[in-house]
Amino acid sequence: MTVVGGTRDRMVGAAVSALQRHGVAGMSFTEVLRDSGAARGAIYHHFPGGKAQLVAEAAAANGADVHANLAGLPGADPVAVITAFLTAVRPVVDASTRGGGCAVAAVTVGGEDEDLCAVAAAAFGSWSAALGQRLAAAGVPEAEAADLATTLIAILEGAHVLCRAARSLDPFDRAARTITALIADR
């Protein structure tokens, strides 16, 4: 997420933050405007499609950020890749213990907007693909790598939910220990 940038970029960044904390329905323009310092009329100037467009762009931007991080994951063997993955996402899940969450997951709720689900599906798919590629490069058979990558992304998203409820990283750490041990003992 760009820390500097024009009004438009700041609005997208503020939308990502609002999505993580309050979801689509709970995100208000008032909040985005306040956090980005933009004026009310700027919304429909930069996003003619209104809330749906802003939300879709925010989810896509957040998805691309995470994808970039996953694609650059180090690790010469499967356990090393998984450990690197877990280490990379732990701080993100930690934000969920303080009311954060996954912005991409947030846009899947609501259900009436099919386009938003497509944006989220594309993001999740790109994450799985990137992680699967890293696992395959570390020696996991192609078919297994894809399934394992999807499983790890599911654990990540589930940990967001559980840790936000528990206000603790304990569920994440339990899942991390378990999956690491299972792969190591394979």
Next chain:
Amino acid sequence: MTVVGGTRDRMVGAAVSALQRHGVAGMSFTEVLRDSGAARGAIYHHFPGGKAQLVAEAAAANGADVHANLAGLPGADPVAVITAFLTAVRPVVDASTRGGGCAVAAVTVGGEDEDLCAVAAAAFGSWSAALGQRLAAAGVPEAEAADLATTLIAILEGAHVLCRAARSLDPFDRAARTITALIADR
């Protein structure tokens, strides 16, 4: 969820359904009233605490339902318990592919309401405990059983998110295959 019952029970049931599809902020009394057939004034008659109380009761009721199902899971060995778990939750996740979702997970978003997170945390904790007990009874060491149960609940919640985005059970089936194989090969 009771299919018959008084006005109050029907309202709670309608709230669970609304929570699954639209989340807390997206759930409106208008929708709950329509689906339950209740009158507008019935809300504050039965739920003096307003929306917060109705939502909390709906999440708790849904949590108790799921807990009852998990506590009765069959299986003489670890793989059998996990298979029974996955078979039991598959139809629930299938509802997510058509816009559903987990009502308990839904109440964790928003963040400002600490009580709602506590309700969700209690529900998730009871699910993990019930599943962990079944795994322990099937021969998994106590400490491992608790971690594995939490991991399975995380996978369940993550699968809800991924399958709702993808409009497909494919992510769930991949994760189910993976975790089953990892436990079987242990």
Next chain:
DNA sequence: GTCTATACGAAGATAGAC
């Protein structure tokens, strides 16, 4: 106990001045 009617505020969306 159940229902109708309504108050009050906040949301998204728009128009038009500068």
Next chain:
DNA sequence: GTCTATCTTCGTATAGAC
């Protein structure tokens, strides 16, 4: 291009008749 002011709609919440 940017900002101010405003419109309309829908939300929660309440009052009070039956």
